[in-house]
Amino acid sequence: MKLLSLIVFAFCALASPYPGVRTSIGLAPMNKLLKASLPSILEEIRQTVISPITLSTRLLLIPLKVQISNFEFVSLSLDIVNSNFMVNNQTNQLYLTLANFNMFMKADYKYLHYGISGDFNITLINSTVILPFQLGVDRNGVVTSEALPLIGDLSSLNIQITPNGFISTSFMVLSNMWPFKKYTNEAVVRVFDSVSTLFNPKLQSFFGSIKFTDQIGNLPIAADYHFYSIQLNPNSISSVLNGTFYLIYKTGAVSPVVPPSYLPDFVSTSSVRIQLTDYYFDSMMWALYASNTLNVYISSTEVPVTFPYTFTTTGLNKLIPGLVSTYGPNLPVDLQCSVYKIPIVNIQDAVEVTVGTSCNFIVLVSSSIKVTAVTLLAEFDTNFLATISNQNEGIYIIGSLDNTNTEFTNFSIINSQVGIFSTDGLAKAINWYTYYVILKANSVLQDQGIRLPLPEGITVTKTTFNLYPGAVEIGFEPIFS
Numbered sequence: 330m331k332l333l334s335l336i337v338f339a340f341c342a343l344a345s346p347y348p349g350v351r352t353s354i355g356l357a358p359m360n361k362l363l364k365a366s367l368p369s370i371l372e373e374i375r376q377t378v379i380s381p382i383t384l385s386t387r388l389l390l391i392p393l394k395v396q397i398s399n400f401e402f403v404s405l406s407l408d409i410v411n412s413n414f415m416v417n418n419q420t421n422q423l424y425l426t427l428a429n430f431n432m433f434m435k436a437d438y439k440y441l442h443y444g445i446s447g448d449f450n451i452t453l454i455n456s457t458v459i460l461p462f463q464l465g466v467d468r469n470g471v472v473t474s475e476a477l478p479l480i481g482d483l484s485s486l487n488i489q490i491t492p493n494g495f496i497s498t499s500f501m502v503l504s505n506m507w508p509f510k511k512y513t514n515e516a517v518v519r520v521f522d523s524v525s526t527l528f529n530p531k532l533q534s535f536f537g538s539i540k541f542t543d544q545i546g547n548l549p550i551a552a553d554y555h556f557y558s559i560q561l562n563p564n565s566i567s568s569v570l571n572g573t574f575y576l577i578y579k580t581g582a583v584s585p586v587v588p589p590s591y592l593p594d595f596v597s598t599s600s601v602r603i604q605l606t607d608y609y610f611d612s613m614m615w616a617l618y619a620s621n622t623l624n625v626y627i628s629s630t631e632v633p634v635t636f637p638y639t640f641t642t643t644g645l646n647k648l649i650p651g652l653v654s655t656y657g658p659n660l661p662v663d664l665q666c667s668v669y670k671i672p673i674v675n676i677q678d679a680v681e682v683t684v685g686t687s688c689n690f691i692v693l694v695s696s697s698i699k700v701t702a703v704t705l706l707a708e709f710d711t712n713f714l715a716t717i718s719n720q721n722e723g724i725y726i727i728g729s730l731d732n733t734n735t736e737f738t739n740f741s742i743i744n745s746q747v748g749i750f751s752t753d754g755l756a757k758a759i760n761w762y763t764y765y766v767i768l769k770a771n772s773v774l775q776d777q778g779i780r781l782p783l784p785e786g787i788t789v790t791k792t793t794f795n796l797y798p799g800a801v802e803i804g805f806e807p808i809f810s
């Protein structure tokens with residue numbers, strides 16, 4: 330790499346914000362999709378109406394205007410097996426190569442003002458036509474695709490003109506003297522332009538079908554998946570996406586999450602790879618925290634009957650001695666739990682989440698008086714598990730908490746109105762309750778899948794998960810529908 334481009338590269342790397350998500354889509358599955366859709370695309374081209382072309386020229390100093398119109402495809406074919414998308418590493422453009430393109434087209438010509446007209450055939454045999462596309466990202470973070478002029482081998486272009494009456498016949502003799510071919514070239518180029526204009530919206534809508542913002546289930550938080558950049562590699566197209574969560578009802582709220590200083594590389598060899606970075610999860614945790622989504626209020630009557638202690642002053646007195654003597658027996662106790670700091674996600678060989686919870690034990694002294702007897706601080710440590718599923722046209726990660734790796738730890742009591750006591754009993758009881766918390770959390774999580782920022786119409790097979798410091802990577806082989 331030249332020094333200058335190295336400097337430019339380093340500058341770009343610094344200037345671009347830290348991504349929450351990176352994706353990579355292999356060219357191989359895109360080519361599979363291309364080959365499957367070429368027959369119908371050829372059919373679309375055949376039915377394309379090419380507008381008349383009018384050209385001005387001079388013949389022996391006489392100004393002439395020639396119009397070519399009534400284009401009609403008689404036959405059109407190409408070698409599907411050898412046609413493909415590929416990345417040109419010089420121009421960094423996506424090249425669509427149409428191999429062994431054969432075309433037989435009829436059209437009419439007319440020299441305006443001279444009454445000379447006739448028809449002609451245009452044939453193109455075994456031509457290799459390359460249609461370049463420039464992919465990019467616009468200022469709004471949306472992928473753009475621009476069809477560029479074709480790079481084609483039109484050397485086999487052949488034109489046969491049908492003489493039509495005496496004037497036309499004489500004219501034909503004349504017309505051989507000047508480059509009629511140039512004009513028909515123009516017509517052929519128009520054909521390929523129409524191929525490009527057929528393809529371009531397809532490419533654009535392929536990337537455009539990604540949901541640029543996506544709410545998590547019906548939680549009041551959403552992820553922003555606008556693109557930062559798109560890069561063409563020899564065998565894949567990779568993208569860098571924002572992947573920051575925000576609060577739907579408070580869009581001004583800014584996450585204080587600081588991204589790490591390094592970005593891990595992809596590790597899997599799957600055709601489609603999605604990397605969700607530490608930053609993505611940290612920003613999700615901030616959004617969950619800041620939207621109060623993680624706060625719960627459990628009234629004494631809601632506590633499951635399987636819980637070994639009833640949620641009354643008498644029932645809980647064994648765990649929190651002093652409840653009965655302070656407030657009296659058999660009063661209902663409600664539990665109000667909140668998360669008092671942004672949960673911490675640590676990705677190593679598992680996705681560990683540590684949630685600092687604060688639970689108020691609220692004694693309902695009378696119908697109008699509620700008193701917080703004690704506040705219990707505890708840490709909730711759990712592991713995230715995930716599966717991938719296809720639903721509603723999208724690919725979702727369905728998360729769950731691993732009940733074998735979940736525990737409340739680090740208990741401490743603050744603001745006690747009932748004196749000092751050991752938290753051992755409470756710790757045991759709360760951990761007994763964990764299983765219920767997990768079941769409840771998992772039933773919620775199952776309904777709140779995270780949609781992956783991928784184009785529509787993809788079905789996943791052979792899913793793999795890779796966990797490594799700094800990111801979770803999901804890989805799969807896509808089937809396009």
Ligand SMILES: *[C@@H]1O[C@H](CO)[C@@H](O)[C@H](O)[C@H]1NC(C)=O
Nearest residue numbers: 330415416417418419562563
């Ligand atoms: C560019 O592509 C050609 C052929 O595909 C390959 O031989 C060459 O190594 C590539 N160059 C770079 C810099 O990737």
Ligand SMILES: *[C@@H]1O[C@H](CO)[C@@H](O)[C@H](O)[C@H]1NC(C)=O
Nearest residue numbers: 408429430431454455456485
């Ligand atoms: C076109 O190319 C194919 C293979 O490259 C060859 O078999 C075929 O004969 C060619 N057709 C014409 C008309 O040149």
Ligand SMILES: *[C@@H]1O[C@H](CO)[C@@H](O)[C@H](O)[C@H]1NC(C)=O
Nearest residue numbers: 403448449450489490491492
């Ligand atoms: C053009 O092709 C048609 C067959 O579709 C043929 O009848 C006609 O003679 C051809 N014209 C010339 C000028 O070769």
Ligand SMILES: *[C@@H]1O[C@H](CO)[C@@H](O)[C@H](O)[C@H]1NC(C)=O
Nearest residue numbers: 346552553571572573574575
């Ligand atoms: C990323 O998304 C967040 C949430 O929508 C937004 O606040 C932030 O400005 C975006 N970052 C960039 C660099 O566009």
Ligand SMILES: *[C@@H]1O[C@H](CO)[C@@H](O)[C@H](O)[C@H]1NC(C)=O
Nearest residue numbers: 683708709710737738739740
């Ligand atoms: C408990 O808290 C202390 C200090 O707040 C911390 O250093 C320790 O890592 C915590 N223990 C666990 C198991 O989280």
